[in-house]
Amino acid sequence: MFCVFAFVKGYAQTGQDDTKVYKKRVLETTEIDFLTSYYSQDGDNAAVTGGVGTEELTDVTGTFVVSIPLNDDDVLTIDAGISAYTSASSSNIDPFDDGPADPFQASSGASSSDAWANLTGSYSHSSDDRNDIWSAKLAISSEYDYFSVGVGGTYSKLFNEKNTEVSVSGNVYLDTWNPIYPTELRPFGAEGNGLSDRLFTQNTITGNTDYNPRFSEFDSKGRNSYSLGFGFSQILHKNLQGSLALDFVQQDGLLSTPFQRVYFGDVADSFIDDFQLADAVERLPDSRFKVAAGGRLNWYINEVLTVRTFYRYYFDDWGINSHTASIELPIKITNKFKLYPSYRYYNQTAADYFNPYEGALSTDAFYTSDYDLSEYSANQYGFGVSYTDIFTKAHIWNYGLKSIDLKFYQYDRDTTFSSSIITAGFKFVLD
Numbered sequence: 001m002f003c004v005f006a007f008v009k010g011y012a013q014t015g016q017d018d019t020k021v022y023k024k025r026v027l028e029t030t031e032i033d034f035l036t037s038y039y040s041q042d043g044d045n046a047a048v049t050g051g052v053g054t055e056e057l058t059d060v061t062g063t064f065v066v067s068i069p070l071n072d073d074d075v076l077t078i079d080a081g082i083s084a085y086t087s088a089s090s091s092n093i094d095p096f097d098d099g100p101a102d103p104f105q106a107s108s109g110a111s112s113s114d115a116w117a118n119l120t121g122s123y124s125h126s127s128d129d130r131n132d133i134w135s136a137k138l139a140i141s142s143e144y145d146y147f148s149v150g151v152g153g154t155y156s157k158l159f160n161e162k163n164t165e166v167s168v169s170g171n172v173y174l175d176t177w178n179p180i181y182p183t184e185l186r187p188f189g190a191e192g193n194g195l196s197d198r199l200f201t202q203n204t205i206t207g208n209t210d211y212n213p214r215f216s217e218f219d220s221k222g223r224n225s226y227s228l229g230f231g232f233s234q235i236l237h238k239n240l241q242g243s244l245a246l247d248f249v250q251q252d253g254l255l256s257t258p259f260q261r262v263y264f265g266d267v268a269d270s271f272i273d274d275f276q277l278a279d280a281v282e283r284l285p286d287s288r289f290k291v292a293a294g295g296r297l298n299w300y301i302n303e304v305l306t307v308r309t310f311y312r313y314y315f316d317d318w319g320i321n322s323h324t325a326s327i328e329l330p331i332k333i334t335n336k337f338k339l340y341p342s343y344r345y346y347n348q349t350a351a352d353y354f355n356p357y358e359g360a361l362s363t364d365a366f367y368t369s370d371y372d373l374s375e376y377s378a379n380q381y382g383f384g385v386s387y388t389d390i391f392t393k394a395h396i397w398n399y400g401l402k403s404i405d406l407k408f409y410q411y412d413r414d415t416t417f418s419s420s421i422i423t424a425g426f427k428f429v430l431d
Contacts (some may be wrong), residue, residue, distance in 0.1 A: 025072045026126045030430040032399060033065040035081075035423070043371075043417035046089040046103070048182075050261040050278065051357040051369030053092060053103030055417060059085035073128070079120040086113045092275075093259045094183040096199060101275035116143040131158045139173075145258075148175040156231075167231040175223040179258040184277045185215045205277070208268035214280040214362060223253035239300040245312075249290040256284045262367050265358040282368045284353055290316040294324070306330045314348075320373065322348035328382075340384035340407065350375040371415060382409040392429060399428035 043055035063081030070076055088105070091112030095101035106112060122137035132155075139150040152171035158164065181189070187197035195211065205211055226249070233243040261278035263269070270277040294312030301307060308328040315321045326344035333339060351373040353366040360367035384407030392400025405425040412418045 023072055023128060025069060026124075026130075027067060027069040027075050029069065031067045031402075032428045032430075033063075033067075034426045034428075035061075035063040035065065036425075037061045037421055037423040039419065039421040041417065041419035043413075043415065044104075045356075045369075045371040045415060045417065046092070047257070047260040047282070047368070047370035047372070048089050048092050049103040050263040050276070051355075051359075051371065054088045054106065056088035056106070057085060057090075058087075059083055073126050075124050077120075077122045077124075079118070079122070081118045083116040083118075084113070085115075088112070090114075090259070093180060095275050096183060096203065096272060101273040103275060114144045116141065131162070132156070133158075145178045145180050146175065147178075148173055150174070163235040165231070165233040167229075167233075169227075169229045169231075171225075171227045173225040175225070175253075177218075177221045177223065177254050177258065179218055179221060179254075181215075181217070181258050181281060182261055182278045184211075184272070185213055185281065188213055188215045189217050199272075203272045206271045208270045211270040211277055213278060214264075215278075218254055218256065218258060220254045220286065223251065223255060226250045241298045243296045245292075245294050247290075247292045249288075249292075251288045251290075253286060255286060255288055256282045256368075257370070258282075260368065260370055262355075262360055262369055263358045264360055264362045266361050266363075279362070280367070282370065283366050284368055285318070285366060288316055288318055290314065304332050318373070319350070319352035320348055322346065326380075336388055338386040338388075340382070340386065342380075342382035342384075342409075344380040344382070346378040346380070348376065371417065374415070376413045376415055378411060378413045380409055380411045382407060384408070392431070395431070396428065398431050400431055402427045402429045 037060070039057075039059040039061075041055060041057050044053070045051050046053040046055045061081060061083040063079065066078045068076045068078075091107040092101075092103060095103070095107045098107055101107070118139065118141040120137055120139040122135060124133060124135035126133050134153070134155050136153045137151065139148070139152075141148045141150075150171060150173040152169065154167060154169040156165055156167040184199060186192060187194055187199065200211070227247060229245065229247040231243065231245050233241070235241050258281055260282040262280045262282055263276060264279040267279050292312055292314045294310065297309045299307040299309075306329070308330065310324070310326045312324040313322070314324070324344070324346050326342065328340060328342040331339040331341070351368070353364075353368050354373045354375075355367055355369060356374070357369060360369070384405060386406075387404040389401060389403070392402050394401040403426075405423075407423045408420070409423075410418075410420050
């Protein structure tokens with residue numbers, strides 16, 4: 001009897017093992033994305049020179065994103081990138097190092113260029129039924145005057161036969177400034193010698209020769225950011241999908257940019273050459289609370305055309321309210337090619353502390369002439385093309401070229417500011 005029982009039990013276990021349900025891997029094979037972009041901008045309201053002067057800047061970026069399946073359920077992603085820029089605007093942190101100084105001309109000083117580097121590692125795990133997804137990340141980035149460490153995580157839950165998804169995410173970024181101040185203000189710091197500094201003895205001050213700026217170095221050099229986000233996505237119809245998002249961000253610490261000048265309307269102007277000496281640097285509150293709520297609606301019209309729409313409302317306790325609306329129309333030309341025309345509209349009110357050139361007063365507690373915090377409207381027009389080879393016929397070593405994406409965006413504010421960016425993305429998969 002015992003032998004019969006043992007045989008039956010062993011046969012049942014073998015049968016269960018042989019009939020396991022096949023589980024599709026979250027990621028079938030290693031994927032590598034190479035992303036690059038070229039960005040340029042210009043305008044006449046540089047914050048470095050107090051709301052006047054050139055905003056000319058160019059930036060080139062390169063990023064590698066490697067996604068590695070560790071097993072059926074887990075994926076490790078490494079994101080490494082570098083961005084190098086040259087800026088006529090930031091070069092005027094020190095405009096007196098090469099020839100006559102002018103806010104509309106670039107200086108050749110060290111601040112005219114910089115590089116930003118980033119390394120992010122993330123890990124995601126999916127449950128056997130793919131209805132629960134956890135992810136965590138660690139990010140480090142650095143540039144000449146800034147260092148940042150960030151951690152974050154996301155949990156997503158799918159239900160209703162995967163027609164519904166809810167998610168919650170959180171991130172913490174701990175940043176440290178290495179403050180760089182406008183060169184004419186540095187002699188008035190704690191260990192400076194004021195007008196006896198070589199800058200003033202070797203150059204002639206015109207206008208108000210009794211130059212006496214309102215300046216003290218920032219006590220805090222840290223900036224901490226905490227964010228919490230909620231998401232909801234629903235398939236409304238076989239051709240219609242909608243999603244909602246709600247995000248909260250709290251920032252504390254040094255939220256001012258140390259090298260952005262401010263000119264007061266009630267202080268007489270002082271100059272060296274054609275460059276007006278700063279009355280102060282930007283001063284903003286040491287806390288900021290932001291809220292953004294938005295939604296997406298994607299409508300698959302037919303196999304040729306899809307409509308993607310987006311809207312977001314934003315507000316913060318600095319007085320900024322903004323609206324963003326966009327539409328993208330992916331058009332399938334062939335099985336391999338798609339076109340992506342797009343349009344985006346943006347509008348915002350000014351921060352409570354914004355003033356244009358010489359609009360602030362020396363009696364104000366907070367002030368900035370950064371036009372990113374001003375009232376403005378902007379339009380962005382975009383166009384892209386995508387190539388997809390599902391059979392990855394083209395190869396580089398053991399990697400097949402899965403897709404190529406090229407996009408161009410033109411951005412224009414109702415001020416003098418405008419910019420353009422060209423992006424390219426190449427995805428490879430390991431055979």
